[in-house]
Amino acid sequence: MNYLQTRREFLRWGLKGASLMATTSFVPSFLTQSLLAEEDQAFWQKSPERIMVVIQLAGGNDGLNTIIPYTNDLYYKARPLIAQKKETILKINDDLGFHQSLEGFKKLYDSGKLSVVQGVGYPNPDRSHFRSMDIWHGGIDPHVHSETGWLGRYFDAQCGGADLPAATIGMNLGKIFPNAFRNAHSLGVSLEDPESYLWEPSGTSKAFVEAQQSIFEELNRPQMEADPSLSFLQHTGMNAQISSQEVRSAVKKYRSKVSYPAGKLGESLSLIARMMSGGLGTRVYYAHQGGFDTHNDQNGRHDRLLRELGESCLAFQTDLEQIGIADRVVTLVFSEFGRRVQENASGGTDHGAAAPLFVFGKGIKGGLQGETPSLSDLVDGDLKFGTDFRQVYATVLDRWMKVPSDSILQRDFKKLGFI
Amino acid sequence: MAYLTPLSEGDWSPLMASHLAWRMGLGETPDVYEALYQKGLQGSVDFFLSQFEGGSEFGRSVGYEKITYQEKMDQITAIRQKIKTTTDPKEKKVLEGEKEQLQRESNRIRNQSLEEMNLEWISHINSTTRPFSQKLLLFWHNHFSISGEKVEAPWMASYIDLLLSKGLSKWGELLLEIARHPAMLVHLDNQSNVKGHPNENFARELMELFSLGVGNYTEEDVQQSARAFTGWTFDHATGQFTFLKDRHDEGVKKFFEKEGNWNGDQIITMILEHPQSSRFLATKIWSFFAYENPEEELVEEFSQIIRKANFDLKIAFKTLFQSKAFYSAKARGTQVKSPIQLISGTLRLLGLEKLSPRLVERSMQLMGMDLIHPPDVNGWPSGFRWVNTSTLLLRYNFMNFVVNGKPLEDRQRGGGAVGNAYNPMKLVEGRSFSTASDVVDYFLTYFIQRPLQSDLRNQLVKYLETDRSGGSSTFDLKNRFAVDKMRGLIHLILSSPDYQLC
Numbered sequence: 001m002n003y004l005q006t007r008r009e010f011l012r013w014g015l016k017g018a019s020l021m022a023t024t025s026f027v028p029s030f031l032t033q034s035l036l037a038e039e040d041q042a043f044w045q046k047s048p049e050r051i052m053v054v055i056q057l058a059g060g061n062d063g064l065n066t067i068i069p070y071t072n073d074l075y076y077k078a079r080p081l082i083a084q085k086k087e088t089i090l091k092i093n094d095d096l097g098f099h100q101s102l103e104g105f106k107k108l109y110d111s112g113k114l115s116v117v118q119g120v121g122y123p124n125p126d127r128s129h130f131r132s133m134d135i136w137h138g139g140i141d142p143h144v145h146s147e148t149g150w151l152g153r154y155f156d157a158q159c160g161g162a163d164l165p166a167a168t169i170g171m172n173l174g175k176i177f178p179n180a181f182r183n184a185h186s187l188g189v190s191l192e193d194p195e196s197y198l199w200e201p202s203g204t205s206k207a208f209v210e211a212q213q214s215i216f217e218e219l220n221r222p223q224m225e226a227d228p229s230l231s232f233l234q235h236t237g238m239n240a241q242i243s244s245q246e247v248r249s250a251v252k253k254y255r256s257k258v259s260y261p262a263g264k265l266g267e268s269l270s271l272i273a274r275m276m277s278g279g280l281g282t283r284v285y286y287a288h289q290g291g292f293d294t295h296n297d298q299n300g301r302h303d304r305l306l307r308e309l310g311e312s313c314l315a316f317q318t319d320l321e322q323i324g325i326a327d328r329v330v331t332l333v334f335s336e337f338g339r340r341v342q343e344n345a346s347g348g349t350d351h352g353a354a355a356p357l358f359v360f361g362k363g364i365k366g367g368l369q370g371e372t373p374s375l376s377d378l379v380d381g382d383l384k385f386g387t388d389f390r391q392v393y394a395t396v397l398d399r400w401m402k403v404p405s406d407s408i409l410q411r412d413f414k415k416l417g418f419i
Numbered sequence: 420m421a422y423l424t425p426l427s428e429g430d431w432s433p434l435m436a437s438h439l440a441w442r443m444g445l446g447e448t449p450d451v452y453e454a455l456y457q458k459g460l461q462g463s464v465d466f467f468l469s470q471f472e473g474g475s476e477f478g479r480s481v482g483y484e485k486i487t488y489q490e491k492m493d494q495i496t497a498i499r500q501k502i503k504t505t506t507d508p509k510e511k512k513v514l515e516g517e518k519e520q521l522q523r524e525s526n527r528i529r530n531q532s533l534e535e536m537n538l539e540w541i542s543h544i545n546s547t548t549r550p551f552s553q554k555l556l557l558f559w560h561n562h563f564s565i566s567g568e569k570v571e572a573p574w575m576a577s578y579i580d581l582l583l584s585k586g587l588s589k590w591g592e593l594l595l596e597i598a599r600h601p602a603m604l605v606h607l608d609n610q611s612n613v614k615g616h617p618n619e620n621f622a623r624e625l626m627e628l629f630s631l632g633v634g635n636y637t638e639e640d641v642q643q644s645a646r647a648f649t650g651w652t653f654d655h656a657t658g659q660f661t662f663l664k665d666r667h668d669e670g671v672k673k674f675f676e677k678e679g680n681w682n683g684d685q686i687i688t689m690i691l692e693h694p695q696s697s698r699f700l701a702t703k704i705w706s707f708f709a710y711e712n713p714e715e716e717l718v719e720e721f722s723q724i725i726r727k728a729n730f731d732l733k734i735a736f737k738t739l740f741q742s743k744a745f746y747s748a749k750a751r752g753t754q755v756k757s758p759i760q761l762i763s764g765t766l767r768l769l770g771l772e773k774l775s776p777r778l779v780e781r782s783m784q785l786m787g788m789d790l791i792h793p794p795d796v797n798g799w800p801s802g803f804r805w806v807n808t809s810t811l812l813l814r815y816n817f818m819n820f821v822v823n824g825k826p827l828e829d830r831q832r833g834g835g836a837v838g839n840a841y842n843p844m845k846l847v848e849g850r851s852f853s854t855a856s857d858v859v860d861y862f863l864t865y866f867i868q869r870p871l872q873s874d875l876r877n878q879l880v881k882y883l884e885t886d887r888s889g890g891s892s893t894f895d896l897k898n899r900f901a902v903d904k905m906r907g908l909i910h911l912i913l914s915s916p917d918y919q920l921c
Contacts, residue, residue, distance in 0.1 A: 058795070127638070128627055130797050175787035176800060177807040190807035192785075197808075199815050202823040202910060204903050207889040211882045212907050215875075219915040223872050229753045232803055233811070233916030240808035293795075295608045295620050345616030346608060351623075380638060 050400055053285045053331040059293030063338035063355030065302060067116055070097050074375035079343045082298050101303045104310025108317060112366035115418035117392055119373040121354035121385025132336040137179035139393055140410045150393055151284050152183030153408045168243045172286040173268035189243045194251045198244045250278025258319040261311040265289040269316040277323045292335060296346035330361035330400050340381055354385035357392055364418050391416055422717040422744040431460040437868060438751050441921035442708055443467040443740060444550030446764030449865055464740045470549035471587045491525035532572035537791045541776040544763050555586045558707050561798040563597055565606045567791040575791060577658060578602035590700060590730035591691050599660040601653045610652040614668040617645040624796055635695045643672040648683040697722040708739060709750045711802050717744060752869040752920050755802050758786035770845055785813045818913035822906050843905035855883040855894035867917045
């Protein structure tokens with residue numbers, strides 16, 4: 001049974017059950033709306049659409065030891081144990097430079113493909129990992145809890161148009177589905193290893209195997225009268241089936257010649273490049289790097305984390321250029337907060353506030369963006385923010401993804417100059 | 420009293436018993452539901468609660484090359500000193516090399532002991548005869564969320580011991596003992612929280628994650644209370660809590676608007692006196708064992724019971740598991756099983772408790788749960804957040820592994836192992852069935868809490884009646900293809916959204 005038949009079968013069922021489906025809460029209305037169009041046009045045609053990749057650095061990256069004010073005495077005074085020596089800095093200008101492990105970023109920067117947005121944060125910063133991460137994921141007023149995520153609302157916005165969003169419009173690499181993807185239509189999938197991303201029947205005869213396959217499909221699709229928990233699971237089961245074959249065939253088409261550094265981030269980015277080259281309808285990819293919560297003995301750990309980050313991103317950009325899709329992709333690198341200016345007694349840093357954010361890609365304007373945060377004018381020992389993180393979102397949504405950002409972010413933000 | 424009024428014994432049924440067995444424990448077979456039904460509601464709740472008695476000596480059985488490890492650590496400290504004092508760059512380089520070698524060795528010892536501890540814990544869970552004690556342990560471990568990332572095996576093991584012996588005592592007692600435990604002192608850096616250089620990590624998470632929740636304290640409360648915990652550390656040889664007076668900040672601290680020279684114990688007492696502390700505990704317990712986002716009135720009612728009972732956890736849990744709300748439609752069959760619940764429950768139902776703990780560990784990790792490494796200080800995601808397209812397929816693939824012996828991961832990557840196909844006849848021994856419908860209905864009762872939609876049930880019946888040529892014939896347990904088909908039936912039921920819930 002090939003993929004399109006499976007999908008068509010889902011859609012046909014959807015029409016039959018359209019009125020019933022309306023009663024369950026997790027049913028994707030785009031499936032029913034799009035039924036007729038499906039019969040005529042190839043659904044998965046390759047589109048020259050623009051793509052966004054988001055890399056999340058979990059734990060709170062120490063921004064001040066990432067982009068370093070290496071001529072500022074206050075920096076050295078605040079951090080006798082962990083300050084980076086002047087001579088090791090990869091200099092951007094007379095005041096600022098990259099941490100020595102960030103050769104990857106420096107190369108991207110020098111070729112005009114990396115923009116460093118300084119002092120990014122939001123008013124009344126929250127120093128809890130979870131609240132702050134939720135605020136970044138929600139992308140609305142920081143002091144209101146958001147049921148949906150900024151990317152999820154972007155997916156929803158794509159449902160209204162003539163073209164159907166693919167079930168794989170949003171793709172998360174990893175086990176934990178980001179809150180940023182939460183949306184009304186249950187769009188977006190999550191996977192780690194494309195090879196094992198499928199369900200296999202078993203049995204000693206063709207008849208048994210076929211019967212099992214068809215019952216499995218029935219079990220894993222939205223049914224009438226399911227309560228929210230069950231309906232959610234049924235819908236996830238259906239999305240898994242829809243995306244399974246598509247993803248596995250996409251990654252088979254390309255083997256990268258670029259070598260990525262060892263580690264989860266490199267693995268994820270390499271896989272993302274393969275999926276892109278296979279022509280998936282995915283518009284947003286999401287990758288993770290963890291371990292940035294450096295409360296003690298920060299130096300060795302932070303060096304390794306930044307090295308992995310810089311090298312993985314450089315390899316990714318090189319890979320995209322070899323595939324020939326680099327002009328369609330922009331990548332955003334963020335963390336939920338920066339860290340305290342003053343180091344603590346354990347050779348580490350505690351939770352802070354504003355920090356630099358990175359955007360890279362062939363189609364962006366490289367360089368420094370925003371004001372360098374002052375080291376003398378602090379709030380509760382933390383850097384003040386000069387750029388709201390939602391300005392970054394707004395710039396990417398409006399100018400890269402070409403969707404009006406004000407409805408997604410529930411406010412009109414001033415755009416930045418990196419695109 | 421509305422939500423937490425006890426369910427009447429008259430409403431007690433095998434269905435309610437199965438709900439209790441999954442939530443208080445790790446899942447049971449229909450025979451056990453029947454036995455619990457005979458015991459009655461109160462009898463059953465008491466039966467599970469009594470499983471907690473006796474404590475545990477988990478930590479003592481963990482093999483750990485502690486002495487070797489400590490030796491390496493001492494050597495590393497000595498070399499560090501030398502590196503600091505030497506002026507010869509050549510010698511410095513040699514010393515750096517030696518230090519790295521020692522670090523690698525100590526890491527190896529460290530990781531190996533953690534791994535052994537983790538496997539032993541998994542075996543405990545799978546083969547336990549006291550499921551409630553393991554379930555409660557999982558709850559507290561998720562609450563305090565201490566990770567082997569920073570904490571070494573002996574402290575992890577003794578932390579588990581502490582949860583197993585104090586998990587049903589008084590909340591304040593448990594909280595204080597955890598706060599003073601080596602695992603927590605390391606995990607949230609309080610051992611380096613000293614006068615003049617406060618480390619706020621513990622003080623913040625104490626209030627945010629363990630006792631009050633965001634919005635019930637100020638940034639100043641965090642900074643001031645951190646000073647109260649300065650000087651709290653432990654003896655690295657014995658694990659004994661130590662208070663270093665010369666590292667403790669004796670100054671005046673302003674906490675919850677009150678000024679005084681507060682110490683750590685006093686801060687914890689003041690936190691418990693905060694009206695939010697019982698509401699926070701009530702919400703946390705209810706969400707884990709009954710359902711998420713409990714009604715405000717319910718939280719208020721439960722909170723008052725907890726406070727009146729002086730934070731006695733046994734009374735809190737007894738109240739919950741007997742309450743009407745716990746047996747309501749909102750609670751039954753609506754919880755997404757966590758990976759450990761799913762795996763351990765499946766192994767119990769299939770009689771495969773002895774499955775290699777290493778395979779269980781690997782499968783759980785694939786589904787997003789690594790028992791000694793919670794993802795962060797907030798513990799694991801819950802409910803829906805366990806499930807996405809990736810983890811759902813991984814769950815189903817695990818079922819394929821236990822039922823059909825298919826490898827866990829793809830062959831190309833060489834992961835997993837080929838198991839033995841399961842003998843489904845074990846589940847029907849001594850029972851007779853006259854039709855395919857009887858077999859299907861028996862298995863559905865066996866594996867899922869709520870009835871499967873009727874047309875899906877009928878398709879399963881039809882599947883049993885399928886013959887090898889694709890036609891239809893009467894299902895007969897004695898037919899030589901019956902085993903094959905029963906395996907398929909079980910695999911399908913376990914690969915359903917319905918089975919992911921309890």
